[in-house]
Amino acid sequence: MKRYVIIGNGVAAAGCIEGIRKIDRTGEITVVSEEDRAVYCRPLISYYLEKKTDLSRMQYRSADFYDRMGCRVLYGKKAVRILNESREIELDDGALLPYDSLCLAVGSSPFVPRFEGIESVENQFSFMTLDDALALDAAVSENSRVLIVGAGLIGLKCAEGLTGRAASVAVCDLADRVLSSILDDECAAMMQKHLEAHGMRFYLGDSVGRFEGNTAIMQSGAAVPFDVLVLAVGVRANTALLREAGGEVNRGILVDERMQTSLPGIYAAGDCAEGFDSSVGARRVLAILPNAYLQGHAAGVNMAGGSETLENAIPMNSIGFFGLHAMTAGSYEGALYEEKTDHSIKRLFTKDDLLKGFILIGCNERAGIYTAMIREKTPLSSVNFEILKKAATTAAFSSEIRRKKFGGVV
Amino acid sequence: MKRVYVNEQWCLGCHLCEYNCAFANSGMTDMVLALKGKPIYPRIHIEEGEKITYAVSCRHCEDPLCVKSCIAGALYKEDGVIRIDREKCVGCCTCVLVCPYGALAPSEDGVMQKCELCLQNSVGEPACVKGCPNRAIVYEERGEAL
Numbered sequence: 001m002k003r004y005v006i007i008g009n010g011v012a013a014a015g016c017i018e019g020i021r022k023i024d025r026t027g028e029i030t031v032v033s034e035e036d037r038a039v040y041c042r043p044l045i046s047y048y049l050e051k052k053t054d055l056s057r058m059q060y061r062s063a064d065f066y067d068r069m070g071c072r073v074l075y076g077k078k079a080v081r082i083l084n085e086s087r088e089i090e091l092d093d094g095a096l097l098p099y100d101s102l103c104l105a106v107g108s109s110p111f112v113p114r115f116e117g118i119e120s121v122e123n124q125f126s127f128m129t130l131d132d133a134l135a136l137d138a139a140v141s142e143n144s145r146v147l148i149v150g151a152g153l154i155g156l157k158c159a160e161g162l163t164g165r166a167a168s169v170a171v172c173d174l175a176d177r178v179l180s181s182i183l184d185d186e187c188a189a190m191m192q193k194h195l196e197a198h199g200m201r202f203y204l205g206d207s208v209g210r211f212e213g214n215t216a217i218m219q220s221g222a223a224v225p226f227d228v229l230v231l232a233v234g235v236r237a238n239t240a241l242l243r244e245a246g247g248e249v250n251r252g253i254l255v256d257e258r259m260q261t262s263l264p265g266i267y268a269a270g271d272c273a274e275g276f277d278s279s280v281g282a283r284r285v286l287a288i289l290p291n292a293y294l295q296g297h298a299a300g301v302n303m304a305g306g307s308e309t310l311e312n313a314i315p316m317n318s319i320g321f322f323g324l325h326a327m328t329a330g331s332y333e334g335a336l337y338e339e340k341t342d343h344s345i346k347r348l349f350t351k352d353d354l355l356k357g358f359i360l361i362g363c364n365e366r367a368g369i370y371t372a373m374i375r376e377k378t379p380l381s382s383v384n385f386e387i388l389k390k391a392a393t394t395a396a397f398s399s400e401i402r403r404k405k406f407g408g409v410v
Numbered sequence: 411m412k413r414v415y416v417n418e419q420w421c422l423g424c425h426l427c428e429y430n431c432a433f434a435n436s437g438m439t440d441m442v443l444a445l446k447g448k449p450i451y452p453r454i455h456i457e458e459g460e461k462i463t464y465a466v467s468c469r470h471c472e473d474p475l476c477v478k479s480c481i482a483g484a485l486y487k488e489d490g491v492i493r494i495d496r497e498k499c500v501g502c503c504t505c506v507l508v509c510p511y512g513a514l515a516p517s518e519d520g521v522m523q524k525c526e527l528c529l530q531n532s533v534g535e536p537a538c539v540k541g542c543p544n545r546a547i548v549y550e551e552r553g554e555a556l
Contacts, residue, residue: 015478043481047500053482057498060483290479290508297478318507327507364503366512368475376510387459392512394466395459399418402464405511406416408553410469 002027004303005089005097007079007241008105009033010042011289012270012296014060016103017069019300019308027304029071030097032089035129036076038065043289045133049140049161058130079106082245084263101303104242104253104261104268105296108235108287117211124229127158139228140166147171147216147226149208151178153319155232159200160321170224172203172216182317182328187345187359191326198322237272237285250274252285257309259299267303269295279314279330279357279374286315312375318364327364330357330374337389339363348389353379366392411490412551414454414525414536416464420546421456423463427538427547428452431467434528434537451518453525454538465538465547467525468492468513476505476514476524484522491529496521 004020006013009031017029039060047053066073074091081090082102089097110126118124125136136158140146144166148155151173159169173180177188178195192202209219216224237252248254248262252274259267259275270292277284291313301308316329324343334351344362348355348370355373369392372378387396394402404410429445431452438444454467470492477485477492484498485505501520517523527549528536539549 041482043502044500052500053498057482289481290475290504293478316507318502318504320502325503327503329507364506365515366509367507368505368509368514369512371507372510384460393457393459394511395457395462395464399462402418406418406464406466406469409413410471 002304003098003100004029004103005032005099005101006030006103006105007032007089008103008107008270008272009035009037009039009073010105010107010270010292011039011060012105012107012273012292012299013103014039014065015293015296016105016267016269016300016303017071017296019297019302019306020304021069021300022297023301023304023306026070029069030099031066031071031073032077032079032091032097033073033075034078035131037130038063038073040130041289042129043157045127045130046157046161048130048133049137049158049165055130079241082241082263082266084245084266087265100265102266103259103296103299103303104266104272105270105292105299106238106241106268106272108237108271110231111234111236112231113233115208115211117213120213121211121229122214123227124231127154127230127232128235136162136228136230143167144227145170145225146228146230147224148230148232149173149216150230150232150234151175151202151204152181152232152234153179153317154235155230156195156321157319158230158232159195160198163199163322166228168201169199170201170203170226172206172208172218172224174205174207176205178202178204179319179326182315182319183326183359184332184347187326187347187361190345190361191321191324194324195321235271235287237274237287239272242266242268250283254283255295257311258302258307259295259310260302267299269299275310275313277314278312278377284315286313288315288317290316312377314371314374316371318367324362325360325364327360327367328358329367329371330355332357332359339390350380350385353381355380368392369394411470412527412549413470414467414527414539414547414549415552416466416547418462418464418546420544421462421464422544422546423456423458424543425456426541426543427454427465428456430537430541431525434531434533435523437531449518451515451523453515453523455512455515457512466511466513467538469511470527475508475510479504479508491527492524493526493530494522494524496523 078092239249253268384396432450436444
């Protein structure tokens with residue numbers, strides 16, 4: 001009987017378990033879970049702060065998930081070393097865990113720059129895990145002035161979750177715009193205006209120079225007093241386990257389209273992995289939940305002797321704040337098609353007869369039709385793009401494509 | 411498994427399926443009270459091209475991207491039917507971002523909704539099919555993978 005070990009217990013691990021069980025009903029699966037919790041929806045921690053969900057609804061799978069999947073979970077245990085030669089994992093309690101096939105679903109960790117005076121800040125938090133959210137939840141009161149360092153996806157969702165619960169929420173970022181990893185200048189400006197209308201304050205193109213107790217002295221010289229500090233500067237893929245075992249890593253653990261690392265018998269999936277981004281034709285860490293599940297699932301199938309490859313992964317995000325949604329996908333290169341109103345922007349980027357990427361704010365109806373065109377590299381010459389660019393509709397596809405999409409089982 | 415299919419050459423573009431869908435899922439017994447004078451939120455919609463119209467609802471994909479992408483674990487597959495747990499959905503719209511068919515959309519209260527084949531409501535079979543005046547929408551098995 002094959003012995004599978006999965007290090008990590010997030011969504012990539014859940015995908016891996018389900019992938020393995022698709023092929024192998026009986027092999028022994030052991031999950032090493034550093035967090036003392038069953039798999040939960042990490043992206044929902046901001047919704048928890050906002051009271052839009054609760055601990056039970058945040059469970060990613062039903063309570064009988066591990067039993068149903070025939071998995072053993074070692075809670076509160078940490079893998080410290082991969083013994084590649086003997087195919088064993090050394091745990092932090094010294095125990096050795098043998099494996100035939102291993103998946104690293106170890107995620108990423110918050111990157112915390114060394115701010116001068118950071119040790120003098122009383123209430124400082126990261127915003128990655130449910131424990132972070134619970135600690136922040138307990139620390140924030142209606143009198144709290146909150147400062148969030150980082151205006152990216154994590155920082156802003158945290159800011160949204162705390163708006164209305166705290167006296168004030170300020171966000172700073174070295175970048176000169178919000179959501180700089182997914183929005184261009186004009187789109188970011190629209191979103192920022194919307195966030196400001198809901199009470200957030202921004203210090204952009206500026207970052208903390210140093211902390212003096214509970215006051216941030218910005219690089220611009222501004223002094224920002226606060227009661228609660230959230231550090232959401234960025235994350236780094238957890239690559240150390242594989243690197244120390246002699247495996248190849250870059251920004252993430254390098255994997256091929258089967259999620260296999262450079263070491264035999266070892267796979268990686270999710271935020272720790274650097275796979276192929278088909279929208280730019282290069283390897284990139286795509287730290288998004290859909291990718292974590294898909295990579296985990298592919299890894300699991302391949303570990304169990306099946307075959308599943310991921311060839312069309314692309315960056316894509318759907319993120320909403322106070323009712324305004326931004327959807328983005330692919331890369332922003334090539335010719336621009338644009339439609340704008342006071343409350344919406346649509347930007348489509350085309351190049352070489354392909355839709356390469358898009359930014360949609362406040363107009364996301366059926367956006368998945370565009371996303372599929374990027375993923376599937378649908379030639380624009382095969383569709384009626386004059387219709388499609390105005391509205392995402394499969395009516396602009398040829399009758400032959402429509403027959404394939406709608407005429408049978410897909 | 412039986413799914414909803416549309417023979418686009420027979421679709422009149424009358425939008426009745428949208429009304430029948432919205433009514434079937436309204437939980438109400440009077441169609442007029444359920445729908446009259448209100449915006450409707452059907453789980454099937456008519457696509458209109460230059461010379462064609464056809465209805466689109468969830469394909470109940472064998473390998474559903476929406477389920478794999480759902481950040482809340484709210485979308486799931488049960489006996490081949492893709493279903494959504496409205497209690498778990500937080501309305502992030504990731505499913506809208508990934509569905510290649512445009513088959514998911516927000517409901518009136520912002521939670522996502524999709525065709526669940528009327529299996530859970532009082533109709534018990536797809537209301538869009540039952541009410542299609544030109545029998546363009548059908549509920550049948552086609553080319554199941556074994």
